[in-house]
Amino acid sequence: MLPKDSEFDSGLFTAACIVMTLGFPWVAFALAIWGIPWMWEEALSSYAGWGWGELAILLTGFALYPWCYSTLLFTWAIRGKPNEARAAEQIGGIHLTHCGFLLFWLCFVGSTCYTWWGGMFGIGMEPEGWYWALFIPALMLTALALQGPFWGLFLIFHGTEGARNHTTTEAVTQPLTVVQINCGGGLFSEIWGNKDLSGEPKVSGVDPNIEINWGGGGPPGVGVDQFSIRWSGFLLPRETGSYTLETSNDDGVRLWLDGQLLIDEWYDQVGKHQATAELEAGDVYDFRMEYYENGGQAKAKLRWTKPDGTYEIVPCAVFSPTKPDTPSTIVLQAVKSGEILTDRLNWWD
Numbered sequence: 001m002l003p004k005d006s007e008f009d010s011g012l013f014t015a016a017c018i019v020m021t022l023g024f025p026w027v028a029f030a031l032a033i034w035g036i037p038w039m040w041e042e043a044l045s046s047y048a049g050w051g052w053g054e055l056a057i058l059l060t061g062f063a064l065y066p067w068c069y070s071t072l073l074f075t076w077a078i079r080g081k082p083n084e085a086r087a088a089e090q091i092g093g094i095h096l097t098h099c100g101f102l103l104f105w106l107c108f109v110g111s112t113c114y115t116w117w118g119g120m121f122g123i124g125m126e127p128e129g130w131y132w133a134l135f136i137p138a139l140m141l142t143a144l145a146l147q148g149p150f151w152g153l154f155l156i157f158h159g160t161e162g163a164r165n166h167t168t169t170e171a172v173t174q175p176l177t178v179v180q181i182n183c184g185g186g187l188f189s190e191i192w193g194n195k196d197l198s199g200e201p202k203v204s205g206v207d208p209n210i211e212i213n214w215g216g217g218g219p220p221g222v223g224v225d226q227f228s229i230r231w232s233g234f235l236l237p238r239e240t241g242s243y244t245l246e247t248s249n250d251d252g253v254r255l256w257l258d259g260q261l262l263i264d265e266w267y268d269q270v271g272k273h274q275a276t277a278e279l280e281a282g283d284v285y286d287f288r289m290e291y292y293e294n295g296g297q298a299k300a301k302l303r304w305t306k307p308d309g310t311y312e313i314v315p316c317a318v319f320s321p322t323k324p325d326t327p328s329t330i331v332l333q334a335v336k337s338g339e340i341l342t343d344r345l346n347w348w349d
């Protein structure tokens with residue numbers, strides 16, 4: 001699912017508020033439980049009454065869970081939801097972190113391993129020798145418990161390369177043949193794994209138009225940040241008149257028409273920029289748009305307002321990656337009853 005065009009997702013924000021509110025009673029409950037002085041005693045030291053302590057840990061161990069989850073939802077609402085694979089990793093990370101801490105608390109801080117460790121160091125445990133045998137499992141269980149937060153936090157904040165580059169949205173760059181079958185037009189696209197289109201592009205192909213919102217992601221093959229794209233080809237307007245071209249970009253953008261730099265907004269931003277141009281139906285205009293993403297959200301769109309007032313994404317059909325090799329317009333003339341009849345035949349008729 002593509003993130004919405006707007007940067008702020010009010011649905012996710014509402015969900016985050018609800019989850020956060022639901023978390024309050026749980027935290028209050030946990031504070032109340034651990035406010036009972038003898039509960040610590042039960043949980044931490046009394047081997048005979050350990051059951052109460054362990055139960056209290058189980059009931060309260062996830063008290064911070066709703067707040068952690070709502071923090072994630074707040075982040076998504078404000079910064080945009082990542083792709084599905086990263087979203088699943090982040091949720092999994094929250095589960096792992098909590099389960100790990102809970103296991104750690106149950107096993108180590110709780111009576112079980114605590115008594116083993118205690119025995120290990122001879123704190124009130126006799127005979128000492130017997131507890132040596134439990135040292136290794138206690139150590140292993142504790143190490144296993146700590147794996148939870150370690151890998152959980154890794155998944156929340158970093159995640160795997162595969163998930164970051166994973167995309168379930170439409171391909172940014174489609175194979176030439178597919179696009180030609182679909183619409184017969186489009187633009188060449190070249191994608192670099194840096195911000196200034198330097199060196200050899202990492203990915204190239206043809207895009208039907210310029211209408212992409214990666215959210216917090218990026219095109220396949222170049223990562224989610226610090227990439228740049230050049231779309232090039234030809235613009236073949238079908239109506240004569242005044243056009244307003246409009247970019248919607250995050251971050252920088254530049255646009256040339258017939259070698260003339262119409263939009264030059266090459267800096268970090270979330271912006272929309274316009275330029276007007278008088279275009280002739282049937283003429284072929286050299287087209288180039290360059291774009292870069294530095295960090296965070298990323299999108300690139302190109303719309304226009306046509307002479308008849310239509311406001312739309314500049315459609316695939318008026319783009320061509322290569323220069324049409326037939327004359328765009330043929331003037332037909334015929335003489336009928338002494339009168340010269342003229343008609344124009346356009347390439348798209």
Ligand SMILES: [Ca+2]
Binds near residue numbers: 250269294296298
């Ligand atoms: Ca950005």
